[in-house]
Amino acid sequence: MEQRLGSTWRMTVNEKKFIETALLSDLRTDGRGPFDYRNLTIQFGSEDGSSEVQLGQTRVMGFVTSQLVQPYRDRPNEGSLAIFTEFSPMADPSFEVGRPGEFAVELGRIVDRGLRESRAVDTESLCVVAGKWVWSIRIDLHILDNGGNLVDAANIAALAALLTFRRPECTLGGEDGQEVTIHPPDVREPLPLIVHHLPIAVTFAFIGNESTVVIDPSHFEEAVMGGKLTATLNTNGDVCAIQKAGGEGVMQSVIMQCLRIASVKAADITDKIKKAVGLDGGVVEVAHERYESGLWTLILKNGGVWLLILLTNWSSKEAFCSFTLLHLLEKLRNKTFVLVGKAAWKGVNNLSKEMEKPKMKTEDRSINQDDMEIEIHSSKKDGSSLGDNKPKAFTGGPSSWDPYSKGVNVDELKASLASRAVVTPKEEMDTSPPLKPATDESLKDADPAPSSQETAGTTEHTNEAKTLKDAVKPKHKRKKKKNLHHLFETLLETRLSRCCNVNLLCSLELAIVACN
Amino acid sequence: MDLEREGGRGANQLRPIDCSRNVLSRAHGSASCSHGETRVLAAVYGPKAGTKKNENPEKACIEVIWKPKSGQIGKPEKEFQMILKRTLQNICLLNVHPNTTTSIIVQVVHDDGSLLPCAIHAACAALIDAGIPLKYLAVSISCCLTESGKILLDPNKLEEQKMKAFVCLAFPSSVHSVLTEGSINGIITSLTHGVMAGYTFLTLILDEYFQCVEQGRAAITPLSNILKKKLQSQSAE
DSSP states (O other), rough: OSOOOOOOOOOOHHHHHHHHEEEEOOTTTTSSSTTTTOEEEEOOSSSSSSSEEETTTTTEEEEEEEEOOOOOOOOOTTTTEEEEEETTTTOOTTOOOOSSOOOOOOOHHHHHHHHHOOOOOOOSSOOOOOOOOEEEEEEEEEEEOOOOOHHHHHHHHHHHHHHHHHOOOOEEEESOEEEEEOOOOSOOOOOOOOOOOOOOOEEEEETTTEEEEEEOOOOHHHHHOSSEEEEEETTOOEEEEEEOOOSSSSOOHHHHHHHHHHHHHHHHHHHHHHHHHHHHHOOEEEEEEEEETTTEEEEEEEEEEEEEEEEEETTTTTTOOOOOOGGGGGTTTOOOOSSSSOOEEEOOSSSSSOOOOOOOOOSSSSOHHHHHHHHHHHHHHHHHHHHHGGGHHHHHOOOOOOSTTTTHHHHHHHHHHHHHHSSSSTHHHSSOOOOOOOOOHHHHHHHHTOOOOHHHHHHHHHHHHOOHHHOOOOSSSSSHHHHHHHHHHHHHHHHHHOOOOOOEEEEEEEEEEEOO | TTTOGGOOOOOOOOOOOOEEEEOSSSEEEEEEEEETEEEEEEEEEEEEEEEOTTTTTTTTTTEEEOOSSSSOHHHHHHHHHHHHHHHHHBBTTTTSSSEEEEEEEEEEEEEEEEEHHHHHHHHHHHHHHOOOBBBBHHHEEEEEEESSSSSEOOOOOOOOSSSSSEEEEEEOOOOSSOOHHHHHHHEEEEEEOOOOOSSTTTTOOOOOHHHHHHHHHHHHEEEEEEHHHHHHHHTTT
């Protein structure tokens, strides 16, 4: 008895000819141009590390889970990353249950290569006890609907899930420091993974005899195509992987053209992913900003929370660093933001500052301890959701791949980067001091701040220049504060340090204004 | 302690239910159902020609594939497959298309308690979307029993784990039916976890179990109305 008659689907000759002929006039059956991607929507589930990607008709879900395991013998200091692809029978009548077919294996290998060999996910930070316990990250990709171009969609789903995944924090204890205790999420805040860059897969299909190239083939086009090329790139200009398994022979010039187009598309998709991950944490708007005689004032709004940020620059002749905050990165390039705490920043910058015209709305409410407290309360939800943006700080920005550009105090940066993995002050895992928001200090210093903008500048100048390390205070705050402040600190360091190549000394102060 | 449910729900209060059809493009019928945070996606392919070896060729065959969120398919998944298959075999009109196979693929998106009822609803909605002829809809509910004997409907994951026992029930639900009254009020499926004792040790009457059934049945009517409304509003488009 035939069981799977419903699974055979053949392309008719008419359909095939139609697609090929239409492509000769640069027309595709769904109205796209040859180098247009379909609509991409990225959604997240209620849990950390679950994503659902829809690329046109194609739907893929990604789930990330972690487990403590023994490391491989030859890599005792590194965690591991494993990708499992499930070609669910619901996606296509020809997909069968049971062992993965060759397409499933190929897809898994392409996504795996993009993530593992390009070292997109930092596996060394997954080590808990060298040689004994490491975190093993498992990515499950479920293909729900096969509308064509599963590789790209699966890749995006994997990246989105990795960016929103949080692994539980664990501490070492016991007599010899070998006993590992995993803390549940309500006891200690779970940590994001360190993702250095986002490798984006872009697929091209070669259809017809004239080597017509189309990007993001739909499943009709896939049935007609003669060959396929998948290029995995990131926004830093690295080619992480190229896969062209058989099919029609294609000229070198065509492949180079494909790579060029792919890099543009990769930047596009990276933006979308970051926006989707960032949007999850809430929208931050710039309400007002103003620059006046060496003092930057900025008011940001996130939901019910208003942030008044002051930045004074000692050497006003120097250029301010380009600073990006959450998903406003692109829009607010070349503007300086003040982030958490009071810190003197030794950094580098090569972009010129921009003056701001809009009138600044002064907040009448004076800041006092209570207001700070209230603000933190109301920002709790935002703070915790903003916390999701922490991984954004780790993803490759538009700047260079190497975060340690010259001019930055490398040790300081290393310390802060390393300590970012350590969230609570009780941790003694790293040698570096943990990141702490200077809430105490800023609370007190913020008091006189809003009452008079000008005097704030002078108060600032009385402070001595300190390094970032000195400025950060022990973090013994509630989780909610930690999230908001930690986020800003993290962003402060990564962003400032990234755009470095000149020595610049300035002190930053954060004043938080409550607004219900 | 049991009176304080998360989100301030009452003992008989269900979580918000959402059901949408035609979510996938390739499948013949598809539906997504969510009970609060629990989300299940179901797709139907069929009827396809031929039945499996050991199945009766004079009737249609229902095949269920249960996909967990992550991990391999193990015994719990096979159990769910079997339960869902038997439940759906009851509600489908198997004599309309003999010697055919209808495959239902269920994908768990998120499990926050009462997974099986959610899956049953999703599967029914997907069957409707595919146009498979059904006798009636299956409406399902899960109830859990606390230590003190109190019954809570529609528990979430934490509640399920804390409680003494919980049961998942599926009832038929239909506005009109050609069948006799008796079979309409019956229980299609009942799956229990944990021990439900009787109050009197000597007689060993399953008091608690029947209480759960009664409470569940009482909640079924509004639930089935909600589901029908959701499914109807989509078919009108």
